Amino acid sequence: xxxxxxxxxxxxxxxxxxxxxxxxxxxxxxxxxxxxxxxxxxxxxxxxxxxxxxxxxxxxxxxxxxxxxxxxxxxxxxxxxxxxxxxxxxxxxxxxxxxxxxxxxxxxxxxxxxxxxxxxxxxxxxxxxxxxxxxxxxxxxxxxxxxxxxxxxxxxxxxxxxxxxxxxxxxxxxxxxxxxxxxxxxxxxxxxxxxxxxxxxxxxxxxxxxxxxxxxxxxxxxxxxxxxxxxxxxxxxxxxxxxxxxxxxxxxxxxxxxxxxxxxxxxxxxxxxxxxxxxxxxxxxxxxxxxxxxxxxxxxxxxxxxxxxxxxxxxxxxxxxxxxxxxxxxxxxxxxxxxxxxxxxxxxxxxxxxxxxxxxxxxxxxxxxxxxxxxxxxxxxxxxxxxxxxxxxxxxxxxxxxxxxxxxxxxxxxxxxxxxxxxxxx
Numbered sequence: 488x489x490x491x492x493x494x495x496x497x498x499x500x501x502x503x504x505x506x507x508x509x510x511x512x513x514x515x516x517x518x519x520x521x522x523x524x525x526x527x528x529x530x531x532x533x534x535x536x537x538x539x540x541x542x543x544x545x546x547x548x549x550x551x552x553x554x555x556x557x558x559x560x561x562x563x564x565x566x567x568x569x570x571x572x573x574x575x576x577x578x579x580x581x582x583x584x585x586x587x588x589x590x591x592x593x594x595x596x597x598x599x600x601x602x603x604x605x606x607x608x609x610x611x612x613x614x615x616x617x618x619x620x621x622x623x624x625x626x627x628x629x630x631x632x633x634x635x636x637x638x639x640x641x642x643x644x645x646x647x648x649x650x651x652x653x654x655x656x657x658x659x660x661x662x663x664x665x666x667x668x669x670x671x672x673x674x675x676x677x678x679x680x681x682x683x684x685x686x687x688x689x690x691x692x693x694x695x696x697x698x699x700x701x702x703x704x705x706x707x708x709x710x711x712x713x714x715x716x717x718x719x720x721x722x723x724x725x726x727x728x729x730x731x732x733x734x735x736x737x738x739x740x741x742x743x744x745x746x747x748x749x750x751x752x753x754x755x756x757x758x759x760x761x762x763x764x765x766x767x768x769x770x771x772x773x774x775x776x777x778x779x780x781x782x783x784x785x786x787x788x789x790x791x792x793x794x795x796x797x798x799x800x801x802x803x804x805x806x807x808x809x810x811x812x813x814x815x816x817x818x819x820x821x822x823x824x825x826x827x828x829x830x831x832x833x834x835x836x837x838x839x840x841x842x843x844x845x846x847x848x849x850x851x852x853x854x855x856x857x858x859x860x861x862x863x864x865x866x867x868x869x870x871x872x873x874x875x876x877x878x879x880x881x882x883x884x885x886x887x888x889x890x891x892x893x894x895x896x897x898x899x900x901x902x903x904x905x906x907x908x909x910x911x912x913x
Contacts, residue, residue: 529545530545530565530566530582530585531545531585532545534582534583534584534585534586534682535584535681535682535699535701536584537584537679537681537701537830538577538583538701538827538828538829538830539577539826539827539828541580541826541827542577542580542583542584542701542826542827543584545582545585546581546582547579547580547581548579548580548581548583548826548827549578549579549580549823549826550823550824550825550826551823552823552824554822555819555822555823556815556818556819556822558579558812558815559808559811559812559814559815561799561808561811562581562794562797562808562811562812563797563798563799563804563808564581564794564795564796564797564798564805564808565582565585565587565776565795565796565797565798566581566582566583566585566587566699566700566793566794566795566796567580567581567582567583567700567792567793567794567795567808567809567812568580568581568583568700568701568704568792568793569790569791569792569812569813569815569816570704570790570791570792570829571788571789571790571791571820571825572708572711572782572789572790572791573789575708575828575829575830575831576825576828576829577825577826577827577828577829578790578816578819578820578823578825578826579812579815579816579819579823579826580700580701580826580827581700582700583699583700583701583827584682584699584700584701585699585700585795586682586697586698586699587697587698587699587775587795587796588692588696588697588698588772588774588775589683589690589696589697589698589703589770589775589778589795590690590692590770590771590772590775590776590777590778591626591649591689591690591768591769591770591771591772591778592690592698592703592706592768592769592770592778592779592780592793593685593688593689593690593696593698593703593706593770594645594646594649594654594688594689594690594768594770595703595706595707595710595767595768595780596671596674596675596680596683596685596698596706597645597654597657597658597667597671597688597689597690598642598645598646598710598716598719599674599706599709599710599713599716600667600670600671600674601657601658601661601667601670602642602710602713602715602716603713604660604661605638605657605660606638607637607638607639607642607715608637608638608639609637609638610635610636610637610638611635611636611637611638611641611656611660612633612634612635613630613631613632613633613634613635613636613656614632614633615632616659617630617632617655617656617659617660618630618632618652618655618656619655620655620664621651621652621655621689621691622651622687622689622691622692622693625651625652625689625691626648626649626650626651627648627650627651627652628644628648628650628652628653628727628745629650629652630644630650630652630653630656631729631730634728634730634731634740636656636728638657638660640727640728641653641656641657642657642715642719643719643722643725643727643745644727644745645657645719646719646720646722646747646768647719647722647724647725647745647746647747647748648745648748649748649768649769649770651689651691654688654689655688655689658688664687664688667688668685668686668687668688671685671688672684672685675702675706676833677832677833677834678702678705678706678709678832678833679705679830679831679832679833680698680701680702680705680706681702682697682698682699682701682702683697683698683699683702684696684697684698690770690772690775691772692772692773692774692775699795700793700794700795701793701829703778703780703793703795704780704791704793704829705829705830706780707766707767707768707780707782707791707793708791708829709832710767711766711767711782717765717766720749720765720766720767720768721752721765721766722747723746723747723752723753724744724745724746724747724753725744725745726742726743726744726745727742727743727744727745728740728742729741729742729743748769749764749766749767749768749769749779749781749806750769750803750806751764751779751781751783751806751809751810752764752765752766752781755803755806757802757803757807758803758806758807758810761781761783761810761813762783762785763783763784763785764781764782764783765782765783765784766781766782767780767781767782767791768780769805769806771805775795775796776795776796776797776805777794777796777797777804777805778793778794778795778796778805779792779793779794779805779806779809780792780793780794781793781809781813783813785817786817788817788820790813790816790817790820791829792809792812792813792816794808794809794812
């Protein structure tokens with residue numbers, strides 16, 4: 488367990504704007520069409536307009552006015568979106584509401600739904616039924632029957648190794664897979680993630696299981712309000728409990744190393760650690776291809792990016808395309824007019840918050856803080872072009888803690904410096 492974090496709080500007032508009536512009152516047939524067993528080869532003509540009418544259009548949506556850098560040409564993902572994590576402004580998007588298989592990025596919704604239920608020190612002894620029902624070829628930590636694990640251990644297994652076994656154990660602790668799936672679907676509706684239909688809590692390919700780049704971004708944004716979520720999704724490596732063995736008549740339990748498979752966080756032979764990266768989650772299945780949602784900070788600006796299923800079949804392509812889109816987002820910051828917004832959850836409190844109030848969002852703690860909405864959006868023609876590079880820099884982590892007060896959102900950022908040091912260790 489890390490030592491208590493020293494934090495630097497930098498309050499920032501962000502004016503709230505009224506959400507478009509189209510975003511909040513879109514007809515059910517448009518905002519949440521019935522799930523389809525298999526995604527089509529091309530985006531549908533009619534997609535959800537939650538967050539703005541332009542986000543429901545097929546193709547790339549961006550306002551390329553004077554002074555705005557051109558988008559990278561070699562982004563091949565079926566769907567992607569880049570947005571301001573704090574204001575909610577969508578800087579650019581491509582088929583943002585296309586309903587596609589999400590793979591393990593769906594674990595962000597699982598974590599946002601289940602994580603507040605259990606204190607991290609809670610222990611659980613795994614029984615065979617905990618691991619029943621996993622799909623063939625599932626990614627595993629691995630978790631062993633008959634061994635005990637803390638909730639903290641299990642969440643590390645979920646985020647670092649994308650362990651479906653850890654997901655199933657937590658789901659059974661929560662009340663069973665069926666209850667977990669039902670609550671995930673309810674939570675997606677509360678977040679206005681209307682493109683999402685959950686069939687399995689771990690993101691394993693199943694007919695009808697879909698989400699979108701827009702919805703995955705909403706899941707990340709909501710999860711990042713929680714301190715424990717931020718800790719797990721930003722952890723590069725950890726020791727995980729192994730099997731208990733007998734040595735000289737004594738029971739001894741060893742550990743083994745696990746490392747985050749998010750390559751923009753942990754790096755790889757052909758991918759550098761992204762400057763300012765602080766999470767979030769990656770995935771890969773046969774039907775979904777590679778999917779990824781990431782959050783990064785530079786110069787006080789925090790951006791979210793989601794990339795789904797690049798057509799270019801190269802090693803780590805999803806991370807390379809995500810890095811290019813993030814580079815563009817940081818270059819375009821302050822220059823580009825948004826094309827939409829990340830909507831807040833439906834249950835954002837309407838009463839004024841007390842001055843100085845905070846939201847811890849820790850497991851078993853208060854999770855009432857909700858993200859802010861962005862201001863109005865403008866429309867312009869969309870084009871593609873250009874590219875930009877990436878490099879290696881110190882990774883930082885940001886906490887996005889948001890309060891609602893009389894029509895104004897008070898954003899409290901927290902920069903946990905001890906966590907920064909920990910995350911830079913190989």
